[in-house]
Amino acid sequence: MTDGVARNEDVLIAGAGPTGLTLAVELARRGAGVRIVDAAPVPHRESRGKGLQPRTLEVLEDVGITERALAAGTTRLPFRKYFDGAHVNDTDPFADARPTPDAPYERGLLIGQWQVEKLLRERLAEFGVDVESGTEVTGFEQDEDGVTAFLADGGRIRAGYLVGCDGGRSRVRKAMGVRFDGTTDETQSMVVGDVEAEGISRDVWHQWFASDGAGVMLCPMPGTNSFQFQSGPELDADGEPLPPSLESFQRIFDRYAGVPGVTLTDPTWLSVWRVNVRMADRLRVGRVLLAGDAAHIHPIAGGLGMNTGIQDAYNLGWKLALATAGLADPGLLDTYEEERLPVAAWTLGISTELYARVREAVREPGTGVEAAAPPPMGTGYRWSSLARGSLADPATASDPATVGDPAVLRPGDRAPDAPCLDASGDPVRLFQVYADPRFTLLGFGAEVAGAVGKLGAEYEGLVQAFAIDGGDLRDHEGHAHRAYGVSDPALVLVRPDNHVALLTRDPDEVAEYLSRIVLITPKE
Template sequence: MTDVLIVGAGPTGLTLACDLARRGVPVRIVDKSPEYPRSSRSKGPNPRSLEVLEDLGVVEAVLAAGSPPLPMRKYRDGVAVADADPYAGSTPTPDAPYDRGRLIAQWRLEEILRDRLAGFGVAVETGTEVVGLTDGDASVAVAFADGSGADARYVVGCDGAHSRVRKLLGVAFDGETDEEQLMVCGDVEITPGVLDRGIWHQWFDEDGAVMLCPIPGTRTGWWYQSGPERDAEGRPLAPSPDGFRRLFAHHTRLPAGHLTEATLLSTYRVNVRMADRYRVGRVLLAGDAAHVHAIAGGLGMNTGIQDAFNLGWKLAQVLRGRADTELLDTYEEERLPVAAWTLDLTSERLRATLEAIRKPGGGLDSAITPSTTGLDRGYRWSSLAHPGGGGDVRSGDRAPDAPCVDATTGAPTRLFRVLAGPHITVLGFGAGAEPALREAAAAHGDAVRAFRVYGAEAPEPATAAALPKALHDLDGHAHAAYGIGGDTVVVVRPDNHVGLISDADDRDAVRLYLDALDGRREPDPMSVAGMVDGIRKG
């Protein structure tokens, strides 16, 4: 019996599998497709997903395989009328190292994640379709289409908008489908040299639109058109290469023969739907299996990746007996409101974009706002968010990055490097935080990494070496990002969201919060912290 069976090997399922595997959780991941898809689909991770991928150890591969978002050129009647770069003037900041997403075909991102997963000895089992689920007291019995079966302590459905797992659970998928707003999609090739591959080309006319975005590292481009061809009765026709060529010639005013290849054709309907539950006993839902929405803003795949990152550490803590099963309830508590917000945002951005393209110079840049970066999504309402915080950062928020120096070695580092990995992080600002840091490290061992963060005062190397770990916030970026005024302890969850910001002398708050995430632990009696704790308890 495996601990977790993941159904669906898209970006959501692969992110979850990588996160669980690096935590040492036995995991299987299956997909009903007999082979890996080669369609481009999603255009790539947004800044928050890049932070997740950095934590998983694959961001360098993603950055190398993709490209920055391309500037957009808008045409009217075949003539270029405006250029726009939604990210012009945007730059990384100390607390947010990624100011824009990355353009990369979904199939290439999946390859990178599969390679990472293979490093943990786990491979996707293709051609494996789930047809039945029986949830028992201690496990889920899973039936496959070939007549075989398996048992898993938990099952996670990451199997897309038509999720078999969701349907087997009987979970409602409420919402609506707009049959009028149809879009035809595909991967196409254009005669080399005809169009600049450094531009996202967008043709808008009174009777429709065509959008063509080059795919990094290929000769292919993403093709989107605002509606299918229709027959004499107005019924939509199935997309075809010849139809693509006709519309290409009509909107671009270029010869139809320049569109030399059109594959992976499909019709897209705007669906706005959300599951009413994310967990039924030992079975959970993530990604498109739990929510679908308009493509405006590019949040579909990204919301799924971030679902998986929220869920992975919680499953691991429960499976290892370090947290009660109620911790899994916080997955729905935190992610369902984010999905509802995403449905509203993408629907509003779609309306704004459709309005913008009616006028010359309008285009898809209207879909992009600061909120589509994902950096402002937090869980302040969560039961895991201990009340409190300083400055703009509160418990539940995304944990900011900051450049620092390793106080022991003098080497430059960043808070994201400190946070990366399957552990809870405790940051102690000021000398008064040292007792809480020592207690946390002694009681929770490898599950917690505790760091004293020095401000302008650089510690002596011997002093730094005596602490659990020490960072020098040389330029004050960490103090500024977390709104630190006095001696303070910050607990950062394994998914890099702030769990607690507390006065350093409130050691009980720190202890109780860590116990909630990692089980009740007693300090090692042979450690300094253990001796101090024993004396304090009398």
């Protein structure tokens, strides 16, 4: 039993999936006291959500695990489609994708969810924080000073804030009294699992479909001997779905794959997935917040679930760290909901559309699940109250055709990468610079170099400042100027979660922006 009176952390996180673990790392690396608990007695080894999108790889580079994730997964796995038993084609929808100076990850990464969680747990342990397994938060009480969380074993934990990352059945969300609006379609379900299959090639994602619209898919999971199995459920004599089992998986495989001599073995995960499209109506009630599946669940098409949760955590982490340090303006935490609820709504909409496209695609001999490749996610928050200023002419900035143009960088957008040279002349990418947990101020042009140095000194604990081509960083190939759409002079303030906060030419606007969101007195 845990005695919460004797220990008071800044933040308690309920749930140690990708969302909770990312949030814990983000808080720990910013110096916040964090405690993370999970109801499961041991970590799972299930493939579950098996893909990281390019933007998520950027996020996890900042978190500190992308290099390790790339070593564990694969970025290249062709889709092999069969129709009514005949091989149709092999396709790679990202075959022509290439990295660019502003976007280093041109394609997603196939990797098991359990592997992502393992890497995040290892990264968290580097900050001296371990997951407390077998510990479930069942409810809470909050007051002006903090939250008392109640545990299943009768214990309590006291913390400044509580974040529910405890999945679609979140007990934290239910205790908050937050609605979980949406629908569950019991008529559409899928069986999924991890199995081994000798005699099947592991260098493609196999997709067997039939004229009746059914089929089976086997996706080889990197770093394991397993395939992720996906199919519609087997039905009993009354047309009701049978529970998943190795035996039913084998019968489904034999029916649609038609590959003799292949036996499925060693099931390590058997599950049923149903079409749920639901979203919380709020992400915050006082000192309690929601993230990941606890806040939104949706069809699996497009592989957006794990990615959306990680990006929730990335958005919340720096804001919550400032709040626990007593440095955040009271309104800063409200911007988490302001920015992420619209993203959740977009995710529900696009994943539902993609799921419908998949169901249609499987009936066509020439197409496969690549037909449901999602559009880029995590591109920014132009609508946010934290997005300020524009370097464009006022007449141009008010033109909807320009403001909506994704090629024109605007406040709220994802901050692009660019290769530069540091003060010693060594290569350095902007993403490496942004790995510092503070705001980053970039000053383009000699005219603002002095102001950049002054602002960096005044806000040393909050901002790191660099004069581009002024001694700190050199944009030797012009990629930074092009990516940020600036000409000298210009000031670009980048948020700790690597989104553009402010574009301006006036140093006073930088100071004014910072004073609006943080409670800090500049040094004289």
